[in-house]
Amino acid sequence: MDHSGHGTMTDLPPFTLGRGLQPSFDAFFAIGCLLALLLYGYGVLRLVRRGDRWSIGRTVSFVIGVLSIALVMCTQLNDYGMVMFSVHMVQHMVISMLSPILLLLGAPITLALRAMPVASRRGRKGPRELLLMLLHSRYMKVVTHPAFTIPMFIASLYGLYFTPLFDFLMESKPGHIAMMIHFLAVGLVFFWPIMGVDPGPHRPGYVMRMLELFAGMPFHAFFGIALMMATEPMVGTYMHPPASLGIDALADQEAGGGIAWAFSEIPSVVVLVALLFQWRKSEEREAKRKDRAADRDGDKELEAYNAYLASLNARSQQS
Numbered sequence: 001m002d003h004s005g006h007g008t009m010t011d012l013p014p015f016t017l018g019r020g021l022q023p024s025f026d027a028f029f030a031i032g033c034l035l036a037l038l039l040y041g042y043g044v045l046r047l048v049r050r051g052d053r054w055s056i057g058r059t060v061s062f063v064i065g066v067l068s069i070a071l072v073m074c075t076q077l078n079d080y081g082m083v084m085f086s087v088h089m090v091q092h093m094v095i096s097m098l099s100p101i102l103l104l105l106g107a108p109i110t111l112a113l114r115a116m117p118v119a120s121r122r123g124r125k126g127p128r129e130l131l132l133m134l135l136h137s138r139y140m141k142v143v144t145h146p147a148f149t150i151p152m153f154i155a156s157l158y159g160l161y162f163t164p165l166f167d168f169l170m171e172s173k174p175g176h177i178a179m180m181i182h183f184l185a186v187g188l189v190f191f192w193p194i195m196g197v198d199p200g201p202h203r204p205g206y207v208m209r210m211l212e213l214f215a216g217m218p219f220h221a222f223f224g225i226a227l228m229m230a231t232e233p234m235v236g237t238y239m240h241p242p243a244s245l246g247i248d249a250l251a252d253q254e255a256g257g258g259i260a261w262a263f264s265e266i267p268s269v270v271v272l273v274a275l276l277f278q279w280r281k282s283e284e285r286e287a288k289r290k291d292r293a294a295d296r297d298g299d300k301e302l303e304a305y306n307a308y309l310a311s312l313n314a315r316s317q318q319s
Contacts (some may be wrong), residue, residue, distance in 0.1 A: 026073045040063075040108060062106025063106075065100075085235060101187075105197065110197065136201060144192055149190045149193070149212075190216070195274050220261075227260060
């Protein structure tokens with residue numbers, strides 16, 4: 001117990017999940033996380049053996065992103081997420097807003113493109129060429145466009161929690177896994193065009209990226225507020241928590257709404273800071289590129305501008 005007299009997560013008594021679900025160690029996400037770490041590590045190792053460099057920061061970001069998924073899906077948090085709305089909301093927010101940001105900052109697509117070998121024969125398509133085809137496909141242009149990502153981001157909240165679909169998915173382990181995969185996928189396609197460092201079919205300017213970021217956040221905040229202000233439980237799955245937990249369904253829903261509201265603010269600030277940093281780095285690279293171009297051509301642009309000023313001065317003197 002903490003000093004306020006409320007039980008912490010470790011104080012909660014054991015309980016039976018029901019519905020035949022035992023998801024503490026979710027094999028699907030455990031295997032997926034392990035494969036992601038192995039493939040990423042293999043890609044980094046290939047670059048190092050080749051003498052190329054890869055950012056340690058990107059590696060750390062990707063690893064933490066994968067571990068954040070494992071934390072909410074392969075530990076006892078997943079047990080309590082089946083019967084406590086507040087814990088489920090932690091899972092949802094982490095896997096849809098925190099994990100995607102960390103994974104994207106790890107630049108896995110860039111790593112794959114650099115690590116994969118080029119097809120041995122001309123005209124033949126290897127894994128690298130197939131990945132490039134996917135990145136430039138019409139499908140990727142659609143799913144990464146804000147006209148798709150923003151409505152999908154909003155529908156994942158209102159269209160799921162405020163309809164019978166959520167309860168239907170929670171009735172089975174495959175449904176629960178599918179829902180969590182959906183949360184992760186929506187987070188990835190939403191944040192990828194905004195702050196991902198990987199190449200993609202939709203890459204707007206930095207101002208437009210900020211507008212895209214803040215376009216969906218008010219709806220996210222209102223979703224949390226709606227849960228906090230509700231006078232009765234709104235999600236059927238969590239209306240009758242196990243008596244052994246000693247929690248009130250409405251109070252738990254209010255806590256879940258507060259978590260959803262907080263996650264509409266905190267990740268937005270993190271992404272905004274990352275965007276500003278990327279913008280500054282981009283401006284620095286552009287300035288260096290112009291300096292190198294000026295060194296190569298003898299600063300012809302400056303010479304042309306000086307000649308233009310000289311011609312204006314000559315005309316003024318003649319008149």
